[in-house]
Amino acid sequence: MTRIDIHNSQTPALCQSCEIRHKGMCGALDADELLALSRHTRQVRHEAGAQLSSEDTPITSYANVMRGVVKLTKMLEDGRQQVVGLQFAPDFVGRMYGSNSDVSVEAASNVELCRVPRAALEQLVADNPKLERRLMEQTLRELDEARGWMVTLGRKTAAEKVASFLYLIATHISPQDDAGAAEFDLPLSRADIADFLGLTIETVSRQMTKLRTSGVITIIANRHILVPDLARLKARCS
Amino acid sequence: MTRIDIHNSQTPALCQSCEIRHKGMCGALDADELLALSRHTRQVRHEAGAQLSSEDTPITSYANVMRGVVKLTKMLEDGRQQVVGLQFAPDFVGRMYGSNSDVSVEAASNVELCRVPRAALEQLVADNPKLERRLMEQTLRELDEARGWMVTLGRKTAAEKVASFLYLIATHISPQDDAGAAEFDLPLSRADIADFLGLTIETVSRQMTKLRTSGVITIIANRHILVPDLARLKARCS
DNA sequence: CGGAAGCTTGAATATGCTCAACACGGGTGG
DNA sequence: CCACCCGTGTTGAGCATATTCAAGCTTCCG
Numbered sequence: 198m199t200r201i202d203i204h205n206s207q208t209p210a211l212c213q214s215c216e217i218r219h220k221g222m223c224g225a226l227d228a229d230e231l232l233a234l235s236r237h238t239r240q241v242r243h244e245a246g247a248q249l250s251s252e253d254t255p256i257t258s259y260a261n262v263m264r265g266v267v268k269l270t271k272m273l274e275d276g277r278q279q280v281v282g283l284q285f286a287p288d289f290v291g292r293m294y295g296s297n298s299d300v301s302v303e304a305a306s307n308v309e310l311c312r313v314p315r316a317a318l319e320q321l322v323a324d325n326p327k328l329e330r331r332l333m334e335q336t337l338r339e340l341d342e343a344r345g346w347m348v349t350l351g352r353k354t355a356a357e358k359v360a361s362f363l364y365l366i367a368t369h370i371s372p373q374d375d376a377g378a379a380e381f382d383l384p385l386s387r388a389d390i391a392d393f394l395g396l397t398i399e400t401v402s403r404q405m406t407k408l409r410t411s412g413v414i415t416i417i418a419n420r421h422i423l424v425p426d427l428a429r430l431k432a433r434c435s
Numbered sequence: 436m437t438r439i440d441i442h443n444s445q446t447p448a449l450c451q452s453c454e455i456r457h458k459g460m461c462g463a464l465d466a467d468e469l470l471a472l473s474r475h476t477r478q479v480r481h482e483a484g485a486q487l488s489s490e491d492t493p494i495t496s497y498a499n500v501m502r503g504v505v506k507l508t509k510m511l512e513d514g515r516q517q518v519v520g521l522q523f524a525p526d527f528v529g530r531m532y533g534s535n536s537d538v539s540v541e542a543a544s545n546v547e548l549c550r551v552p553r554a555a556l557e558q559l560v561a562d563n564p565k566l567e568r569r570l571m572e573q574t575l576r577e578l579d580e581a582r583g584w585m586v587t588l589g590r591k592t593a594a595e596k597v598a599s600f601l602y603l604i605a606t607h608i609s610p611q612d613d614a615g616a617a618e619f620d621l622p623l624s625r626a627d628i629a630d631f632l633g634l635t636i637e638t639v640s641r642q643m644t645k646l647r648t649s650g651v652i653t654i655i656a657n658r659h660i661l662v663p664d665l666a667r668l669k670a671r672c673s
Numbered sequence: 674c675g676g677a678a679g680c681t682t683g684a685a686t687a688t689g690c691t692c693a694a695c696a697c698g699g700g701t702g703g
Numbered sequence: 704c705c706a707c708c709c710g711t712g713t714t715g716a717g718c719a720t721a722t723t724c725a726a727g728c729t730t731c732c733g
Contacts (some may be wrong), residue, residue, distance in 0.1 A: 271582060273673045277590040281582035294572060298579055329567065334532060336574050341536055343581040344509060344519035350588035351633025352515040355689065387712060395589025400689055402713055419697085419712065435511045593721065625680060638721055640681055657680065657730080 209235035215311070221261055221287030225331035230321070237317035242309050249290075249302040249310075258314045259291035265308030266370070266384040269300045270392065280393035282339065283385075285369050289335050291315075293322070306384035350395050353435060358394040359404035360433035363414065367424050379424045380417075408433070447473035453549070459499055459525030463569035468559070475555035480547050487528075487540040487548075496552045497529035503546030504608070504622040507538040508630065518631035520577065521623075523607050527573050529553075531560070544622035588633045591673060596632040597642040598671035601652065605662050617662045618655075646671070 209232050212218050223231060240263065243249065250256060252272065262284050269282035281300060284290055290310070292298040322329050349361050371379035383390070387398045394401065408414045413430055415423040424430050447470050450456050461469060478501065481487065488494060490510065500522050507520035519538060522528055528548070530536040560567050587599050609617035621628070625636045632639065646652045651668055653661040662668050 269582070271586045273586065273590060275673065277673075279586040279589045281585045292575060294575065296575070296579070298575075300582065326564065326567075329564075329571070333567070333571050333574065336571065336578060337530060337532065337534070337536075340574060340578045340581060341534070343578060343585065344507075344536075344538065347519045347581065347585060347588060348509045348511065348517040350585060351517045351630075352511060392589075397690060398712075399691085399714085403689090406713075435513065435515075635722060636680075637682085637723085641721090644681075 207232075211235050211238065211240070215263065217261065217263055217287030222289050222328065222331055222335070223261070223287075225327045226325075230325060230328075234313065234317075234321055238311050238313045240309060240311050243304040243307070245304055245306050245308075247304040247308075249304060251301045252299050256291055256295060256315060258312050259289065259293075259318050260310040260312045262286045262288045262290060263309040263311055266305040267308055267310075268303050268305040268385070268389060268393075270303065271300055278392045279395065280389060282343065283365075283393070289332065293319070293332060293336075305389060355394075355396055355400050356404050356407065357433065357435055358396060359390075359401060360408065360413075360430055361435075362390055362394055363408070363422065363424065364427070364430050364434055367422075367427060367430065371424075374427065377427050379427055381422060383420045383422060445470075449473050449476065449478070453501065455499065455501055455525035460527050460566065460569055460573070461499070461525075463563075463565045468563060468566075472551065472555075472559055476549050476551045478547060478549050481542040481545070483542055483544050483546075485542045485546075487542060489539045490537050494529055494533060494553060496550050497527065497531075497556050498548040498550045500524045500526045500528060501547040501549055504543040505546055505548075506541050506543040506623070506627060506631075508541065509538055516630045517633065518627060520581065521603075521631070527570065531557075531570060531574075543627060593632075593634055593638050594642050594645065595671065595673055596634060597628075597639060598646065598651075598668055599673075600628055600632055601646070601660065601662065602665070602668050602672055605660075605665060605668065609662075612665065615665050617665055619660060621658045621660060 208218070208228055212223070212231055212235055215223075217223065223234070226234060241260075249260075249267070263286055265286075267284040267288075267290055268280050269284070270278055270280050272278045283305065290302065292300075295315075322332065349358055353361065366383060366385075367374075367379040367381060370384065371381040385393065387401050390396075391398045391401045405414075405416065408430075409416050413424070413426075413433060415425065417423055446456070446466055450461070450469055450473055453461075455461065461472070464472060479498075487498075487505070501524055503524075505522040505526075505528055506518050507522070508516055508518050510516045521543065528540060530538075560570065587596055591599065604621060604623075605612075605617040605619060608622065609619040623631065625639050628634075629636045629639045643652075643654065646668075647654050651662070651664075651671060653663065655661055
């Protein structure tokens with residue numbers, strides 16, 4: 198699985214081709230530590246819609262997102278659903294120190310993950326303060342994001358919600374945008390977007406149409422969006 | 436300020452009377468560590484409504500809630516406001532590792548805090564993995580709570596939102612309730628409740644009235660609530 | 674007693690939801 | 704190859720829920 202070099206301070210083969218090698222959790226590790234970690238990791242691939250773990254199943258492994266988008270959802274007994282988090286590369290997925298976190302984890306798009314068994318990571322964290330600190334920062338960032346979305350959910354109109362969502366996606370997955378333009382594929386279906394924004398799919402659809410007719414976005418295909426002027430989209434976010 | 440005993444493994448005088456001595460962050464410390472921390476702490480008191488720190492001001496100190504409720508809010512440019520967190524004793528207040536967290540911190544009720552300067556705590560955390568771990572767990576708990584409220588904000592009706600809020604308060608500040616009853620003073624005004632639930636004050640008021648007329652709660656005074664049967668209230672939460 | 678702040682209640686309105694029909698695209702099978 | 708179907712997204716009409724605006728009530732404090 199992992200080819201070990203004669204010089205053990207080399208980057209592990211598995212990680213050499215990893216695009217997020219220096220970002221996210223792994224950025225906190227030096228070559229030796231990375232090697233130790235890589236002995237336990239496995240890169241896996243999932244189709245859009247695949248369930249990675251559900252609300253009740255206890256967590257048996259953590260992962261880093263290498264490609265694609267992972268969504269975290271919570272559900273009420275009667276089936277109403279809310280997306281409570283979206284994770285992009287190089288985010289860390291999974292709640293440390295086990296718990297009743299009660300979120301269900303799904304691949305929103307096709308994803309590639311770097312999985313690491315629970316025990317292995319917890320061991321590594323216990324021995325490595327830098328890593329623990331990095332995970333703390335990731336957790337704080339997630340908390341900030343969750344609070345940002347609470348404002349959107351509680352206080353913005355449907356139009357503002359949809360604009361905010363598009364702006365989020367544009368700034369997270371669209372390739373370098375020097376001239377203030379962005380073009381991208383939405384990693385979420387209309388149903389997922391609705392569940393994220395606390396709306397119905399019809400309302401999401403209508404607001405997308407409004408943004409299109411007012412020239413803020415161009416819908417190239419259902420999922421393929423062009424934003425000619427990000428500043429103009431941002432202005433619609435509140 | 437802090438009386439130092441001959442035996443330095445004694446609990447500091449300041450902490451001896453502290454009701455949350457063994458809970459929250461301080462629960463991670465042994466007597467010596469607690470002493471080290473207590474050299475820097477100061478217990479302070481604030482009136483309801485007092486601003487403890489605002490969205491732009493950088494953080495200069497952290498605190499533990501000893502009594503009362505602290506609210507975290509975010510505001511849009513046009514003044515729309517959303518409460519994004521409520522902290523009860525013995526919660527920790529403040530975002531570690533400085534940042535653009537952008538929340539404004541206010542005393543929701545009269546509060547007593549145990550303040551610790553930023554540098555002192557960061558030093559202590561760097562030397563003490565147990566403490567860091569404890570703060571990580573607090574952060575994860577806050578994240579779970581934020582996500583729980585995202586479901587409420589995005590997917591529940593006004594009636595369910597108000598019931599959920601009352602249930603939250605009942606289970607957090609009401610004295611021991613063996614028989615499934617609870618009686619308490621609301622630490623938040625109607626305006627704050629509305630900002631927490633993403634509603635208007637009128638809607639909050641109407642829903643409280645409905646809960647009263649249907650016998651789920653008794654409104655003893657405007658802020659003083661009796662819940663004869665918590666299970667019945669819980670059933671209204673979704 | 675008067676005034677202010679916080680809370681409640683009512684009537685009219687608007688925003689987003691429900692239900693229903695239709696459009697589009699990609700795959701399957703006759 | 705075309706007909707058909709299924710999943711996904713769009714559009715419309717009517718409706719319900721929560722908001723807005725306005726008035727009145729309580730409670731607290733001078």
